Amino acid sequence: MASITITINGQKIPAQTGQTVLEAARTAGIEIPTLCDHPALKPIGACRVCLVEVAGQRALQPACTFPVADKMDVQTESPKVVQARKFVMELIFTERNHFCMYCEMSGGCELQNLAYRYGIDHMTYPSYVQPFPVDASPLHFLLDHNRCVLCRRCMRMCADLVANHTLDMRQRGAATMVQADMNLPIGQSSCISCGNCLDVCPTGALIDKRSAFMARDAQSEHVKSVCSQCSLGCGVDIVTRAGNVLRLQGDPDGPVNRGLLCQKGRFDSLYVERTRILAPLVRVREKQQEVDWAEALKAVAERLGRTAAPKLGVLASSHATNEALYLLGKLFVKELKAGQVGLLNQVVPALSKKVQGSLGDVLAGDCIVVVGADPVKDQPVASFFVKKAADAGARLIVVEDAESSLAAFAETTLGLREVRKAVDAAKAAQKPVVLYGTGMTDEAAKELKSLDGKALFIPLQPGVNTYAAVRFGLDRGLDSSGLEVLYILAGEQDVDGREILKKVGKAAFVIVQASYASALTERADVVLPMATWAERSGTLTSTTGVVQEVRKVTESQGASKADWEILSLLAEKMGKKLGASLDEIAVNAAQQLQ
Amino acid sequence: MAKVTVATDWLAACAGCHMSLLDIDERIVGLLDLVEFTSSPVTDLKHPPKEGVTVGILTGAISNTHNVEVARRMRERCKILIALGDCATFGGIVATRNLAGTDACLKRAYLEAESVVDGVIPGCPELGIPLDTVTGIGDVVKVDLYIPGCPPSADAIYFALSELLAGRVPVVLPAEHFKYD
Numbered sequence: 001m002a003s004i005t006i007t008i009n010g011q012k013i014p015a016q017t018g019q020t021v022l023e024a025a026r027t028a029g030i031e032i033p034t035l036c037d038h039p040a041l042k043p044i045g046a047c048r049v050c051l052v053e054v055a056g057q058r059a060l061q062p063a064c065t066f067p068v069a070d071k072m073d074v075q076t077e078s079p080k081v082v083q084a085r086k087f088v089m090e091l092i093f094t095e096r097n098h099f100c101m102y103c104e105m106s107g108g109c110e111l112q113n114l115a116y117r118y119g120i121d122h123m124t125y126p127s128y129v130q131p132f133p134v135d136a137s138p139l140h141f142l143l144d145h146n147r148c149v150l151c152r153r154c155m156r157m158c159a160d161l162v163a164n165h166t167l168d169m170r171q172r173g174a175a176t177m178v179q180a181d182m183n184l185p186i187g188q189s190s191c192i193s194c195g196n197c198l199d200v201c202p203t204g205a206l207i208d209k210r211s212a213f214m215a216r217d218a219q220s221e222h223v224k225s226v227c228s229q230c231s232l233g234c235g236v237d238i239v240t241r242a243g244n245v246l247r248l249q250g251d252p253d254g255p256v257n258r259g260l261l262c263q264k265g266r267f268d269s270l271y272v273e274r275t276r277i278l279a280p281l282v283r284v285r286e287k288q289q290e291v292d293w294a295e296a297l298k299a300v301a302e303r304l305g306r307t308a309a310p311k312l313g314v315l316a317s318s319h320a321t322n323e324a325l326y327l328l329g330k331l332f333v334k335e336l337k338a339g340q341v342g343l344l345n346q347v348v349p350a351l352s353k354k355v356q357g358s359l360g361d362v363l364a365g366d367c368i369v370v371v372g373a374d375p376v377k378d379q380p381v382a383s384f385f386v387k388k389a390a391d392a393g394a395r396l397i398v399v400e401d402a403e404s405s406l407a408a409f410a411e412t413t414l415g416l417r418e419v420r421k422a423v424d425a426a427k428a429a430q431k432p433v434v435l436y437g438t439g440m441t442d443e444a445a446k447e448l449k450s451l452d453g454k455a456l457f458i459p460l461q462p463g464v465n466t467y468a469a470v471r472f473g474l475d476r477g478l479d480s481s482g483l484e485v486l487y488i489l490a491g492e493q494d495v496d497g498r499e500i501l502k503k504v505g506k507a508a509f510v511i512v513q514a515s516y517a518s519a520l521t522e523r524a525d526v527v528l529p530m531a532t533w534a535e536r537s538g539t540l541t542s543t544t545g546v547v548q549e550v551r552k553v554t555e556s557q558g559a560s561k562a563d564w565e566i567l568s569l570l571a572e573k574m575g576k577k578l579g580a581s582l583d584e585i586a587v588n589a590a591q592q593l594q
Numbered sequence: 595m596a597k598v599t600v601a602t603d604w605l606a607a608c609a610g611c612h613m614s615l616l617d618i619d620e621r622i623v624g625l626l627d628l629v630e631f632t633s634s635p636v637t638d639l640k641h642p643p644k645e646g647v648t649v650g651i652l653t654g655a656i657s658n659t660h661n662v663e664v665a666r667r668m669r670e671r672c673k674i675l676i677a678l679g680d681c682a683t684f685g686g687i688v689a690t691r692n693l694a695g696t697d698a699c700l701k702r703a704y705l706e707a708e709s710v711v712d713g714v715i716p717g718c719p720e721l722g723i724p725l726d727t728v729t730g731i732g733d734v735v736k737v738d739l740y741i742p743g744c745p746p747s748a749d750a751i752y753f754a755l756s757e758l759l760a761g762r763v764p765v766v767l768p769a770e771h772f773k774y775d
Contacts, residue, residue: 100774101680101687101744107775116772121740122683122732129692129727146693 004070009077015068022050022063025076032076033085033114035092036151037064038200040252040259042160046152048088049114052076060084086118094125095174096132097146098203105204108217111149112203128174135180137187140267141198141208145177148205154178154197161260163387163409166191178205193263194380199249210270211239211246224251225551226540227265228319228492228533230379231461232256232359233542234265238534238553245270245534245554256359256542262380269533274494274516278558281527288527293559293569300511300526301573303485304336307509311484313340315500316474318463319491321538322547323564323582325465326589328489329472330578331571338487342478344495345463346438347470351448356544357433357456359385365456367395367429369422371444373437373460376405379543382435382460395429397422400439419444426455435460461543463493468541471593480504488524490514491563492532497523513566529560536562539586547590597627598759600649601642602634602678603668605661605731606688607654610745611679612636615651617748625752628759642671649674649758655681655688656729660722669735674758677737678751680744680774682730687744689728696724739765744775 001016008021008030015024020043025032036047043064051060055073060081063074075081092098092111100106132145150169155178158167166189170179180189198206220241227234227248235254239246248266252259280296281288291299304312314332316325332338350356362368362385375383387409390396398410399422407413414421416439426432432455434448448457461467469475480486481503488500490512497519504510504523512524521527535556541547556562561569564585571578579585604612612635618625632647633639642650650672656662669675680686691699705713731737741750750771757765 097690097693099680099684099686099689103775112774115774116769119767119772121742121767121772122677122730122737126727126729126733127685127689127692131693 004068006068006070006072006074008074017068017070019068020064021052021054021061021066021068021072021074024068025063025074030076032063033117034064035110035114035149035202036153038153038156040161041153041156041200044152044156046150047092049085051081051084051088053078053081082118086120089115089118089120090123090125092149093120094123094127096128096148103147103204104207104212105147106216109204110202130174132177135186136209137185138191138193139187140193140210140263140271141195141206143178143186143206144204147203148178149203150176150178151202152178153200153202154206157196157200161388162192162194162196162384163391164190164192164194164384167197192380193267194261194384195263195266196250196260199259199261208247214246215239215241220246223551223553224253225553226254226548227261227269228464228540228550229264229269231318231464231466231543232379232381233540233546233548234261234381235259235548236261236265238551240553243554256546257381258360260381260384262384264380272516274518276557276560277514277517277521277527277529278560279529280559281521281524283525288524293561296526296528297570297573300487300528300570303509303511304487305574307485309337310339311482312336312338313342313478313480313483313486314338314474315342315344315478315480315486315488316469317344317489317491317493317495318461318466318469319493320465320469320489320563321536321550322465322468322541322589322593323538323585324489324562324567325469325472325474326592327564327567327571327578327585329474331567331574331576332487333473335576340478340480340483341474341476343463343466343469343475344490344493344500345466347466347475348436348438348440348459348461349445350459351434351436351445351457352452354452357458358544358546359458361456362386362389362433362435362458363392365389365394365429365431365433367397367426367432369397369399369426369432369434369455370404370406370410371399371419371422371434371436371448372416372439372441373435374400374402374404374406374439375435375437375460378437378462379460382458386435389433395425397425399444402439416441416444419447423447423451426451432456433458438462459543465540467543467545468589468593471541472589480508483508485509485511487511488513488520489563490518490520491530492516494518495520497521513563515560528566529558530566531556531560531562535560536564537582538562538564539589541593545593547593597630598649599630599632599643599647600651600755601632601647601668601672602651602653603640603642603664604635605652605654605664605682606657606728607679607681608687609635611653611682614743614745614748615678615751618752619748621752625755629755642668644671646671646673648672649676649755651676651678652731653678653682655685656725656731656734657688657691658722658724662734663722665731665734674738674763675735676739676741676754677731678741679746680742683732683740683742685728685730691728696726700724741767743773747771747773
């Protein structure tokens, strides 16, 4: 890279060799309109909206792909450029159905904005009226080919960032269409419903079914938060209108996911059909009765107060905020000295004491070893990074006894007993990265530890906030037999309550803090209704130990309260001072996490 | 000074653009000091006068032969022709018929619809004959000013008329009055 000077619209600006005209212009604060270009994707010059006049060039050139050269003279809004740009837009407009008045994207459409900017008030060319099909086969979204401008952003997202290679183009010329696999309906294709193509579509071609036509861009609000569906801690942009969650989009500034989301995070979190618990319940003479919070908390506090520590058990779900898990640890482990403490999911141990890697490091790796984990199923966004690294030429070695969905993308698949082969391959590589999950055996862990200092280790914790739960001393393995009182923070986790209750004695007093009805809440003597992910603020710790803020975007349903608030009120009822406000608790929790 | 004469008419339209014209509200009273609305579909006199008007406003798309006649008559009788609304400028909602085809739409509406009993596709010498393709009016007559919008806002219409009254031609719609939905 060498520093050069180019002239744009008569203004001399500095540029670097290797930059495109568009990059150089943006760096200098000069705006060139674009349509197919997207900050997260490689430019391909598909739409020709960014055409500029370059002195000495026979024809107009697309700024997004044209490299700068020293003393280059560029015009971005000359009459010739504007005429060509309007011509290009008119061709796009007349090719398919681009009538805005009944389009979901109107008001937030990049094509529409361009046409407004250049004052396109009528069409010079007759409309091409060939109708295209609408593919509504996916459960969560649809592809209306009639609204497509063939910018190929979805295709590039699918291939370059998600590394799934489902979307492609078929046919030529005016008949060109986006297709899934070899022309299958998307719902029957290799599509993994991550929905990242929805985030980059500039028009109304790819739209979310659930939120379609529910709000124009100007009517909706965007709140940056963090996904609560797995332990990765992906940044999400929660789109709401009047306090209702419309949809989730990837947060392009999310340090973990860099804008990518998966089906679990984007869609599943909004398609929950379980029954909510809306009021505190207390069992009176064999029957659960709705009571107010004061009565429910009194019943819990009173019972906890007269239970001997060894006979008290606490079981935590990792689907909870740092603040809730901190309070749970403080109240039950430190203060009440509960005899039995357990976590609802397994935990993977740290393989190194050094600072561990982040997902971004996977992309720089040249040998990726995945041990005892199936990120495709459990932490899908991590699998995008792994698949992308493999696409870029990194060796991908899957070490797993169970069936792994990553195996199809791997160079080699080994059994856990053969882990040494993977270790040898990693040792021979320049930048090896090891991702590991709960399937890793002790022997495999021992072998992998020999890579300490050489490889970056990225644990893939099951659950959500498992990292924090371990730090707050909640992972000790619970034996529920013989307990007199068991407090279960089930949260939003969809757990097999019957399995948990098997060893719980008939006479045991069970308190369940949960968002949804389950076998646990049916058995409970007291049920404390808990707010869900969109209804509470707090912080979450990612699988690599990064603390991030989650934000409340909608009012909690019924009488349900935030996970930490319930425990804070309970502590207060028991006369323990563990912090009164969210801020105070968050600070205390953060200190203990360091 | 003689008032400026304005005539409006509609083609294949939903009347929304005329509603938007009425939405100019009390400002229309001030406008009437300067402008004479000679005829419109919402007044007693429906057709533009033979002696002609200064400004003709057409809403709606060209969907049948009758629409073509009405558009041509307005063009002959006005000096400045305004295409008002998305249907008049682009074909709009009416143009979605193009995606299915005129014959298929007639069949669906008059023969196959669930509520139809002994259906007949209407045909009568007094009715216009549906065209194969729906277009904006610019495909049939020369248009002097396009105001897109579904419907265009009352402010956009008021702005355009005010500009014309002030003699500022051609009218350039500012960004805040320019929209397609």
